Amino acid sequence: MAIKRHDAKLRICVFCGSRSSVDVRYQEAAAELGGALADHGIGLVYGGSAAGLMGILANAALEHGGSVTGVVPQFLVKTETAHEALTELRTVTSLAERKSTMSDLSDAFIVMPGGFGTMDEMFEVLCEAQLGLHSKPCVLLNVGNFFQHLIAFLDHATSQGLIGISHRALVMDAVSVCETLAKFGSSDWQPGGM
Numbered sequence: 001m002a003i004k005r006h007d008a009k010l011r012i013c014v015f016c017g018s019r020s021s022v023d024v025r026y027q028e029a030a031a032e033l034g035g036a037l038a039d040h041g042i043g044l045v046y047g048g049s050a051a052g053l054m055g056i057l058a059n060a061a062l063e064h065g066g067s068v069t070g071v072v073p074q075f076l077v078k079t080e081t082a083h084e085a086l087t088e089l090r091t092v093t094s095l096a097e098r099k100s101t102m103s104d105l106s107d108a109f110i111v112m113p114g115g116f117g118t119m120d121e122m123f124e125v126l127c128e129a130q131l132g133l134h135s136k137p138c139v140l141l142n143v144g145n146f147f148q149h150l151i152a153f154l155d156h157a158t159s160q161g162l163i164g165i166s167h168r169a170l171v172m173d174a175v176s177v178c179e180t181l182a183k184f185g186s187s188d189w190q191p192g193g194m
Contacts, residue, residue: 009067011043013106015121017114018052026113029143030056032177033110038066040181045105047098047121048072048090050083053112058083071101099124108184109138113146122171130167139183140173147173 016030034057037044044061047054048070061068062085069088073095076082082089092098099121111122128134140147151173158168174180 009043011045011106012037012108012110013045013102014057014110014112015118016053016112017118018049018054020052023144025144026053027056031060034060035064036177037061038064043067045069045102048082050081069105071098073098108136110180111140126170129170137184138171139180141180142173142175
């Protein structure tokens, strides 16, 4: 599924966790993804935290000269440790406004390992796509099979007629950063491409 740009600069929103004590494979994938987005001139939109996978992702993109926009609700500025060195940090009033702002700023979505917040963000953009409110692609970066049970659930719900086949296709999955980016319809996502 090719990404449709809504302005001059392509931007991908990445949903991921802000906890620090997570599997090193997730940390390495966050750093690789942040660097790859920047190396390909793609702007990063994310939840604005300096902690956990969010911070690793943003720092890698910044270290590679990328543009990084963070979106954080005011009440989480201290508890999520808002990243102060971003290209742009937008402070909003609520989680709902955070999600809508990240979605509005983005042309596509990548979901990395995370908890309730990450799943909430992912399912909201999938519900909006199902309802025809946008046609932005979404890919699960399935590092270390983190999403294997979620993928099995989606397939099961589809087999039971609770998710339509065309709606199941709204969420793709990949096991590496290169494969994730290739899901967006470009053949030149390998390092050094584009």
